[in-house]
Amino acid sequence: MTKIHVIRTGAFEVNTLIVPVAEKKCFVVDPAGCSLSGDESVVVDWIKKEKLECTGIVLTHSHFDHITGIAPVKKAFPNAPVLIHEAEFNEMQNPPGPMGASVLDFFNIAYFIPTLNQQPSAEIPLKDNQTLECIDAPDWKVIHTPGHTPGSICLYNANEGLLISGDTMFDYGGCGRTDMAGGDEALLVKSLSKIRKTIPQGTKVYPGHESFGFQL
Numbered sequence: 001m002t003k004i005h006v007i008r009t010g011a012f013e014v015n016t017l018i019v020p021v022a023e024k025k026c027f028v029v030d031p032a033g034c035s036l037s038g039d040e041s042v043v044v045d046w047i048k049k050e051k052l053e054c055t056g057i058v059l060t061h062s063h064f065d066h067i068t069g070i071a072p073v074k075k076a077f078p079n080a081p082v083l084i085h086e087a088e089f090n091e092m093q094n095p096p097g098p099m100g101a102s103v104l105d106f107f108n109i110a111y112f113i114p115t116l117n118q119q120p121s122a123e124i125p126l127k128d129n130q131t132l133e134c135i136d137a138p139d140w141k142v143i144h145t146p147g148h149t150p151g152s153i154c155l156y157n158a159n160e161g162l163l164i165s166g167d168t169m170f171d172y173g174g175c176g177r178t179d180m181a182g183g184d185e186a187l188l189v190k191s192l193s194k195i196r197k198t199i200p201q202g203t204k205v206y207p208g209h210e211s212f213g214f215q216l
């Protein structure tokens with residue numbers, strides 16, 4: 001059984017996930033640890049302690065709180081590409097993009113901009129139903145779940161019964177907010193319905209914040 005390691009990182013306590021995929025390999029989802037929150041090294045330290053190789057950095061979406069820790073991981077593992085859905089690929093070229101800047105304005109936290117300016121650009125655009133073979137994770141499939149943002153994704157492993165839901169779905173029936181730039185309530189409702197119709201009950205869910213490991 002795949003054991004996902006969760007480290008809460010960044011100023012907004014993102015569930016950064018370290019997902020084992022093969023012998024001594026893993027990929028990282030939504031690294032957020034940075035100098036602003038004093039935890040920029042925690043993800044890399046854990047991976048190196050376990051003597052793992054990081055094969056990729058997958059972003060569930062491009063909101064600032066989920067991307068502030070890309071740089072330390074990329075520096076430690078320069079061959080690990082940064083992946084994000086194609087709908088937000090341009091947003092992650094020299095971040096923050098227009099949507100990201102608008103979200104910073106929304107929260108009045110422009111002081112994040114220098115940290116975001118240091119983050120690497122995305123390298124691989126993802127599509128709905130694509131598997132992550134390019135980072136040695138063929139059992140993981142991309143599910144495009146727009147609503148929280150246009151390019152929000154979940155990652156699903158049918159063999160292991162695991163769903164990484166980003167900010168699309170939380171525990172206790174919660175879901176991501178839609179009142180920021182790029183948010184669309186109607187699309188989010190459709191995405192949640194899509195998940196519930198296509199993903200089996202009992203699937204273990206790892207969201208982008210708060211409690212994790214609950215069952216669908």
